[in-house]
């Protein structure tokens with residue numbers, strides 16, 4: 486075949502770029518085998534390589550796309566950092582930032598996904614239909630999703646260890662893996678129907694090979710489409726697969742949240758998987774502080790106490806304003822004493838006397854909603870901007886040195 490290519494090139498006076506021509510003999514061990522040496526184009530020897538970048542996708546000797554996905558992850562992060570350098574992101578609302586990310590970063594991270602998406606954990610879990618495995622949990626093992634979550638956390642202004650389910654829930658966004666499934670299904674259907682003649686010959690032969698050997702790419706998409714079109718027969722294959730995957734994801738998201746004790750406050754204010762109105766607030770400090778409060782990724786002792794020594798003791802999570810240091814010391818050593826007043830979200834928002842002066846300035850309506858502990862109502866009411874300012878004051882009073890900018 487190489488001789489044929491050489492003769493053809495010579496006849497038409499074409500030159501083959503030998504710097505970009507290499508030999509790959511695929512094998513499971515990822516090693517360059519002896520049989521990969523000795524290939525020649527005319528008299529010129531072609532050298533074997535471990536990786537080859539073809540049309541922007543790195544192909545590895547063992548046939549996996551791990552290296553390719555890792556490279557795309559790095560490229561996407563580089564693109565994200567360059568946006569942060571060139572655009573004044575502080576002036577943009579969260580929704581605008583999300584749109585920017587969708588149009589500039591996501592296409593980089595998901596480049597060529599119709600050929601590699603089947604190897605992600607989300608797709609494997611979905612096809613395996615394992616009842617014990619949850620889609621949000623398995624997504625954290627995918628490089629594509631860790632990149633997506635890292636970007637979301639930066640936009641929301643919360644730390645990198647903040648809860649992943651909160652990021653999906655409050656932005657109302659599905660994992661990138663799920664959002665690009667329709668284009669992968671369309672590609673599979675196009676490949677399955679192409680003819681053995683003309684420009685699509687190679688695609689047709691590759692598809693038949695995948696089908697005959699029942700390889701993972703073919704099996705994943707065939708089984709997913711089959712399963713989803715049986716569940717939603719009235720929809721097109723692409724729409725049915727997207728609907729099935731997203732409803733399974735949201736179902737798992739909801740049950741996982743309920744089982745996470747850290748997300749108790751979040752569960753009390755979050756009712757639906759959708760983008761929250763506070764992300765539209767013009768004031769950045771309000772948006773960030775509300776996100777911190779909702780995700781429990783703040784500095785209040787109820788959370789910080791979890792990570793200290795003796796974290797089982799409630800005394801470490803007590804409000805330092807309401808409990809004297811001596812009392813705390815006593816609580817640590819006397820296990821059967823009165824339970825301390827915990828510095829929880831509710832305590833700071835409605836009870837702690839340390840914040841009374843700020844609370845006194847609130848409008849009557851917001852104050853009464855706070856006293857009734859109607860936090861969920863506040864999050865969708867017209868008092869949201871005032872609530873954001875109130876929260877910023879509370880957090881600034883508590884941590885004077887670590888104030889976020891406004």
Ligand SMILES: [Zn+2]
Nearest residue numbers: 804806807837
């Ligand atoms: Zn207090």
